[in-house]
Amino acid sequence: MPPHARSTPDGSAASVELARILARERPALARAVTLLENERAGAAELAASLVAHCGRAHVLGITGAPGSGKSTLINALLGELTRRGRQVAVVAVDPSSPVSGGALLGDRVRMGEHGAGDNVFIRSLSARGHLGGVARATGRVVDLFDAAGFDVVIVETVGVGQSEVDIGRVADTRIVVCAPGLGDEVQAIKAGVLEIADILAVSKGDQPDARRTLRDVRTAAQARHASGREPDVVLTVATAGQGVAELVDLAEAHAREFGVGRRAREAAPRAVAAAAPHATDDALFEALAGWRARGKGVALATVVRTWGSSPRPQGSLLAVAEDGAFLGSVSGGCIEGAVIGEALEAIRDGQPRMLEYGVSDAQAWEVGLACGGRVQVFVERVE
Ligand SMILES: Nc1nc2c(ncn2[C@@H]2O[C@H](COP(=O)(O)OP(=O)(O)O)[C@@H](O)[C@H]2O)c(=O)[nH]1
Ligand SMILES: [Mg+2]
Structure with a gap:
């Protein structure tokens, strides 16, 4: 049983659903994407509860001008990655097209070849409503697939510049696709693509202009050498599967060198930074009272028992508001995400819960309690 589910023995609908997600049950994944994409009630809570399970997936960002061959290349990558035994999820973001639009339908058909397999899960996202929605939904859906294993x-x-999703924020390895001809390569360089690319893939290598484009892109990549890491360059013919294994090799080498979990790494220090300045109990209850006065639901997490080298003593407090704001700390930052997720659920369902995390437990690795020790935390909604 996934650790998170075990820590909520109340069997609430949300914890059952999370258990299904962690078990990579496809209907649960599909429901979760829809929930996150449409920002329905419960989306923020689900997102918060996923965070503790994230950080293991290698996130590949693939960007490039429309028509440059991204979807075709992804289709080829799916073949190569599944041959290597990888489980792969794809999130296609096209804010300019509705889900049923031609471009995305085309994407689905091409990528659909692999969609039926248990090792591949593909979803398209589109902008619905307000600005910022796609970026937030994309990050959350990436977390979902990461958490699902x-x-x-x-x-x-x-x-670049055409999408509100900042791929540099989301991806561990950023692949920029440059198609031959049309001055795309020049455009790409102008658009600052070189600054964000870890790998430059010159697509449609079977086209007459491809060699020249490859030369131009190589020259541009070398020029960046002075200002940072020189991006790798690879020529691909996605329609014939050429250069695809090499691209996967380069991506995997990049992950080995720079690691994965960029999103998780960015989120974790935030949690630590916010939690670390030990709020005095007075300050914490003051914040709690302030949130309640503004009509927000709030919960309080209390460390009730510690073993070994737990970084926070018994009685340490963490206050959480329904919008995700929090103050205080129950660990060195390593389980705050999980506890906040539980607190948000407690605010919603009113059920108090006792949680346990620790190195002597099978959960330890799952919750990333890198700071050591073992801890029992009681979480309850404050009325
Ligand atoms: N000749 C050739 N055409 C390709 C190749 N890869 C993609 N295409 C074509 O380029 C067009 C755009 O491809 P698509 O993958 O939809 O581009 P995207 O908009 O970047 O996702 C399609 O007509 C593809 O068939 C390739 O390796 N060689
Ligand atoms: Mg596409």
């Missing part, structure tokens, strides 16, 4: 999560976005 996919080894690789591929995010397809339209070229």
